[in-house]
Amino acid sequence: MNSFTELANALKSRKNVLLLTGYLCDEMELNGRRLVDYAADIALKLNLPVAATGNTVVALKERGVRAGKKVLAEMVNLTRFPHWGDPVITERPEVMVFIGYPPGVLKPLLPAVKGAETIVLGNVCLKEATFSLPDASLSQYRLNLESLIGELGGF
Amino acid sequence: MPEKKTIRLGNSIIDVEEVVRDGRGIEDIVIDAMESDFQEARYRSFNQKLFPFADAADLAEWDGFLVRQYPPLYTGSPGTCSDCPRGPCDLEAGKGLCGLEKAACQARLSLRRACRGSLSQFMDSRELLNYAVKVFGPEHPVEWGKMHDRSDASHIGFMTAIWPRCLADLDRVLTYVEEQLNKLLVASFTGLDASELEQMVLHAGSVLLVAMNVSELVKMNCFGFINASNEDIMQMINWPPVNILGGLGNVEKEKPVLTFLGDNFLAAWCAIKQLQEENRAGQVEICGIGPAGHDIVRFYDQCRVLAPMTQARKIVRYGISDVIVASAACIDLNFLPDAVAAGTKVIWTGREKNIGLPDYTDEPVAKIVAELLTGIPGAWIRHMEKAAAVAVELVQKVSRSKEHLLSEDAAKKEAKRCRADCDCCHGVCPNGLLIGQQLRKLPAEGVGALKEIEEGCYLCGRCEGVCPEKIPLEDIIIAVLNGRVEEDKLKMRAGRGPVARVETTAWAFGSMWGNCPGIFHILGCGDARMREELGWIAYNLTWRNAIVFTAGCAAGEIGRYFNREKQQYVYEQFGTEAQVRNLINLGSCTACSHIVDQALKWPRTGSGIAHYGNFAETADVEYNVIAPTLIVWGALPDRMYALVAAWVRAGMSVIIGPNSGFGWNRYLMGNKWQWEDWWTYTTFGGQKRYVEPSPPGMIIPVETKEEALTQALSVAMRPVEIRDGRQIRLDTYVEFSETFFKEFPDDWQLFVRSDWELPLRYKSRLLKELKEKFGWEIDRLRVKRARHPDGRLMEIGEFNKEYSSMAMSITRLKRMIARGSEPGGKEENK
Ligand code: SF4
Ligand code: SF4
Numbered sequence: 002m003n004s005f006t007e008l009a010n011a012l013k014s015r016k017n018v019l020l021l022t023g024y025l026c027d028e029m030e031l032n033g034r035r036l037v038d039y040a041a042d043i044a045l046k047l048n049l050p051v052a053a054t055g056n057t058v059v060a061l062k063e064r065g066v067r068a069g070k071k072v073l074a075e076m077v078n079l080t081r082f083p084h085w086g087d088p089v090i091t092e093r094p095e096v097m098v099f100i101g102y103p104p105g106v107l108k109p110l111l112p113a114v115k116g117a118e119t120i121v122l123g124n125v126c127l128k129e130a131t132f133s134l135p136d137a138s139l140s141q142y143r144l145n146l147e148s149l150i151g152e153l154g155g156f
Numbered sequence: 157m158p159e160k161k162t163i164r165l166g167n168s169i170i171d172v173e174e175v176v177r178d179g180r181g182i183e184d185i186v187i188d189a190m191e192s193d194f195q196e197a198r199y200r201s202f203n204q205k206l207f208p209f210a211d212a213a214d215l216a217e218w219d220g221f222l223v224r225q226y227p228p229l230y231t232g233s234p235g236t237c238s239d240c241p242r243g244p245c246d247l248e249a250g251k252g253l254c255g256l257e258k259a260a261c262q263a264r265l266s267l268r269r270a271c272r273g274s275l276s277q278f279m280d281s282r283e284l285l286n287y288a289v290k291v292f293g294p295e296h297p298v299e300w301g302k303m304h305d306r307s308d309a310s311h312i313g314f315m316t317a318i319w320p321r322c323l324a325d326l327d328r329v330l331t332y333v334e335e336q337l338n339k340l341l342v343a344s345f346t347g348l349d350a351s352e353l354e355q356m357v358l359h360a361g362s363v364l365l366v367a368m369n370v371s372e373l374v375k376m377n378c379f380g381f382i383n384a385s386n387e388d389i390m391q392m393i394n395w396p397p398v399n400i401l402g403g404l405g406n407v408e409k410e411k412p413v414l415t416f417l418g419d420n421f422l423a424a425w426c427a428i429k430q431l432q433e434e435n436r437a438g439q440v441e442i443c444g445i446g447p448a449g450h451d452i453v454r455f456y457d458q459c460r461v462l463a464p465m466t467q468a469r470k471i472v473r474y475g476i477s478d479v480i481v482a483s484a485a486c487i488d489l490n491f492l493p494d495a496v497a498a499g500t501k502v503i504w505t506g507r508e509k510n511i512g513l514p515d516y517t518d519e520p521v522a523k524i525v526a527e528l529l530t531g532i533p534g535a536w537i538r539h540m541e542k543a544a545a546v547a548v549e550l551v552q553k554v555s556r557s558k559e560h561l562l563s564e565d566a567a568k569k570e571a572k573r574c575r576a577d578c579d580c581c582h583g584v585c586p587n588g589l590l591i592g593q594q595l596r597k598l599p600a601e602g603v604g605a606l607k608e609i610e611e612g613c614y615l616c617g618r619c620e621g622v623c624p625e626k627i628p629l630e631d632i633i634i635a636v637l638n639g640r641v642e643e644d645k646l647k648m649r650a651g652r653g654p655v656a657r658v659e660t661t662a663w664a665f666g667s668m669w670g671n672c673p674g675i676f677h678i679l680g681c682g683d684a685r686m687r688e689e690l691g692w693i694a695y696n697l698t699w700r701n702a703i704v705f706t707a708g709c710a711a712g713e714i715g716r717y718f719n720r721e722k723q724q725y726v727y728e729q730f731g732t733e734a735q736v737r738n739l740i741n742l743g744s745c746t747a748c749s750h751i752v753d754q755a756l757k758w759p760r761t762g763s764g765i766a767h768y769g770n771f772a773e774t775a776d777v778e779y780n781v782i783a784p785t786l787i788v789w790g791a792l793p794d795r796m797y798a799l800v801a802a803w804v805r806a807g808m809s810v811i812i813g814p815n816s817g818f819g820w821n822r823y824l825m826g827n828k829w830q831w832e833d834w835w836t837y838t839t840f841g842g843q844k845r846y847v848e849p850s851p852p853g854m855i856i857p858v859e860t861k862e863e864a865l866t867q868a869l870s871v872a873m874r875p876v877e878i879r880d881g882r883q884i885r886l887d888t889y890v891e892f893s894e895t896f897f898k899e900f901p902d903d904w905q906l907f908v909r910s911d912w913e914l915p916l917r918y919k920s921r922l923l924k925e926l927k928e929k930f931g932w933e934i935d936r937l938r939v940k941r942a943r944h945p946d947g948r949l950m951e952i953g954e955f956n957k958e959y960s961s962m963a964m965s966i967t968r969l970k971r972m973i974a975r976g977s978e979p980g981g982k983e984e985n986k
Contacts, residue, residue: 024814024859025588055859058897070897072867074818074857078229078825086829088902103588106818106859109231125583129233138579139593 009152024055026101031143189768206769208317212359218772219355226824263353270360273798301385303656317769361801368749383653402461420483421451426544450744464682464709502534571598581619648715651743675784691717779807809871825853831945842978862896887915
């Protein structure tokens with residue numbers, strides 16, 4: 002994917018996309034706006050179910066997002082079993098989108114995801130993902146997220 | 157055995173060869189163990205086997221169950237393997253030339269990591285024992301404490317069947333550890349079976365605990381470490397007292413400061429003895445970093461515990477010490493440049509390697525002191541008494557300036573060079589700290605802008621390494637630390653040593669029937685993101701009536717937690733006996749072995765299980781009935797990796813975090829949504845019986861402290877526990893989830909076996925969910941019909957008959973099905 006338009010189209014066209022939100026959503030601020038606001042925009046625009054890890058479920062629900070409290074490693078763990086079963090998304094996800102995780106947390110987990118594509122919306126490019134946003138300063142990261150959210154269209 | 161050996165137990169004559177496969181050469185140990193703790197009733201009912209001097213393969217029946225139930229989740233990717241000269245082989249592309257598969261390669265790396273961790277402890281234990289034998293002689297007696305008897309479990313007993321009486325016995329024990337670690341290390345380069353290798357990881361953990369047991373016995377019996385088991389049981393609630401001060405803010409900086417760092421406390425013991433003999437102890441401030449600090453306070457309560465090992469570079473770089481006496485530890489840190497920068501003199505006592513200092517071992521004390529005073533940064537001295545004598549002499553003569561610290565103005569000037577279009581430092585920080593973002597605020601806000609960064613930083617140096625502007629980030633972090641030194645305080649109890657079975661008997665019943673959410677163990681190496689998180693975790697569990705044990709560096713970090721309302725440190729708020737609502741510090745890192753050992757004493761009390769050479773049977777009961785949960789908060793060193801394996805093998809689940817927990821690359825988790833995966837044998841009858849997924853995982857990494865608490869409860873429930881215990885655990889699980897996440901946990905219903913177990917304060921809401929969300933049939937406040945996981949709606953009585961195992965006798969080991977009671981067996985046909 003070479004542009005935010007392509008990324009947005011890919012996200013819109015796929016079935017069973019699961020958004021996972023990590024603890025940095027609660028802690029990171031990009032020019033005065035919390036990362037959880039960006040995550041909520043993405044979830045709401047795509048009407049995605051959210052596996053909210055760390056403590057992010059509270060802020061996401063306050064923003065009207067369809068989120069359930071989950072544990073990151075449990076979500077990755079489930080992808081390797083034949084039976085999915087977790088109620089956050091009824092069928093096994095085809096795409097898992099990660100936002101709000103430091104690279105040190107996510108990098109080792111990505112190769113362990115089985116049977117799903119992985120998209121990382123962070124400020125460090127992770128080559129272990131199927132697709133990852135590029136390395137960016139925090140100000141560029143904000144612009145990247147805004148571009149992506151813009152391409153996702155209206156609510 | 158040369159001649160047939162039998163022992164008489166009650167009405168039974170037991171042929172030892174029937175119980176021990178090959179007892180040649182260890183007859184004395186086997187007979188002694190069987191005569192003192194073997195249980196006739198269990199022998200008559202079960203096919204009991206003892207494994208003195210156990211190899212990994214001897215415990216494969218138990219380890220195999222764990223690895224099957226919780227198949228390792230490997231993260232990261234090994235890429236290529238270069239373990240043999242035929243490599244490198246690209247394992248992503250397929251098997252290696254030797255047949256090695258990717259998962260097995262990951263298991264090899266896991267085993268190597270566990271071995272590294274265990275070996276680092278073994279080296280320390282061996283050195284300590286050798287020293288003790290030299291000074292006190294091989295016949296010097298050892299004992300666990302006056303309250304302990306032959307039925308008191310220890311890892312020495314589990315793995316070797318020895319009841320140690322003197323230092324020579326401990327030598328025999330350490331020879332076993334050495335042999336096991338050698339075997340495991342070889343297997344980590346040659347093994348091909350992933351499952352077998354992972355089972356060996358568990359074994360590496362157990363032998364680590366054996367080495368720790370040895371160290372603890374030597375410390376208590378040769379070096380005057382306190383041991384509560386020798387004290388009056390009526391005093392135990394407040395013994396030892398909360399009188400240990402620590403943190404940089406409690407150091408009397410006007411005095412010469414002599415700091416001991418690392419695993420080895422011997423130099424400190426010699427130095428303090430010398431100072432006391434010369435009546436000069438009060439003139440020198442003694443401090444400890446890492447295990448040394450927690451050891452010293454067990455024989456010298458004036459020592460200041462400064463910080464955990466992972467924070468050692470920060471403390472050394474800050475430069476509070478005039479002299480540091482250091483040895484190897486759980487983590488390898490290159491702290492010499494920091495000491496040089498701070499003008500602190502270093503005496504390195506490690507025997508296995510040097511850190512770049514001239515070897516002065518054979519020089520006279522006066523000459524070493526003179527040369528240290530005239531310029532050399534430090535000396536390598538492999539002789540404890542001499543290292544201590546040099547340190548005592550030197551610390552009173554050396555004077556050190558504080559000029560190495562960056563001033564606030566200089567920090568501001570440096571910070572101005574930070575580029576808004578960069579943030580490379582954030583990308584590499586293992587704790588995900590937003591360094592650049594905060595640094596850019598420093599010129600306007602002062603060093604306080606990096607307060608939280610400094611808290612979460614353990615000076616790994618990665619950020620400075622990638623900074624394109626070459627900003628001295630480490631110096632800036634230290635400048636921030638300088639700004640808060642006076643607040644850096646902790647207060648704690650010294651470690652009390654092992655817990656006798658008589659005490660665990662009390663907690664066993666309190667925790668099963670009482671109003672206690674469980675037994676929790678807390679460890680951590682100091683690399684969590686916020687300083688008070690460990691104390692917060694300990695406080696939140698203890699005041700809810702849990703029994704909380706800690707040891708090692710975590711014990712000191714917990715002591716930072718201060719209740720501002722009550723103006724009390726957390727240890728001052730709770731007692732310290734092994735009872736409900738107590739917070740119990742057992743000692744330094746080696747005292748971690750006491751935590752596992754006391755947990756494993758319960759199967760002897762509750763089920764009459766002998767422990768000598770009998771690990772699998774003990775762990776099986778522990779896992780099914782009442783296993784405590786370990787939380788590891790800040791989990792960096794390899795030794796912690798091996799320690800966690802020991803906990804898992806003992807049937808106890810482990811929650812690890814925050815960020816460093818994700819660097820472990822191997823977790824043990826099942827699929828709680830796949831109900832057919834969760835079953836057990838009934839002990840009497842041997843039928844396969846489905847049970848709830850408790851615990852759903854054995855090693856689970858989490859991101860936040862709130863997740864840690866909630867997950868700790870999710871794994872605290874066990875299939876055999878009676879309903880009172882299940883109710884309070886469910887209550888606390890739901891409470892944590894509601895408090896932190898404003899919703900019920902997603903899996904609480906999996907653990908409900910009867911409406912009696914529903915916590916009263918949530919009962920009507922939970923019943924409503926059972927009815928509306930999960931299709932159970934509810935009649936006012938009662939469950940009328942329950943939904944079996946296979947979808948059937950069943951009368952609650954039928955449900956209980958068919959599903960779960962409340963208060964039943966179950967086992968995961970086929971061998972532990974009662975003799976003749978298996979389907980078709982003679983007992984069943986009666
Ligand atoms: S030195 Fe501290 S701030 Fe820098 S990367 Fe390491 S932990 Fe993070
Ligand atoms: S790497 Fe250096 S220049 Fe870049 S943001 Fe961090 S401190 Fe600033």
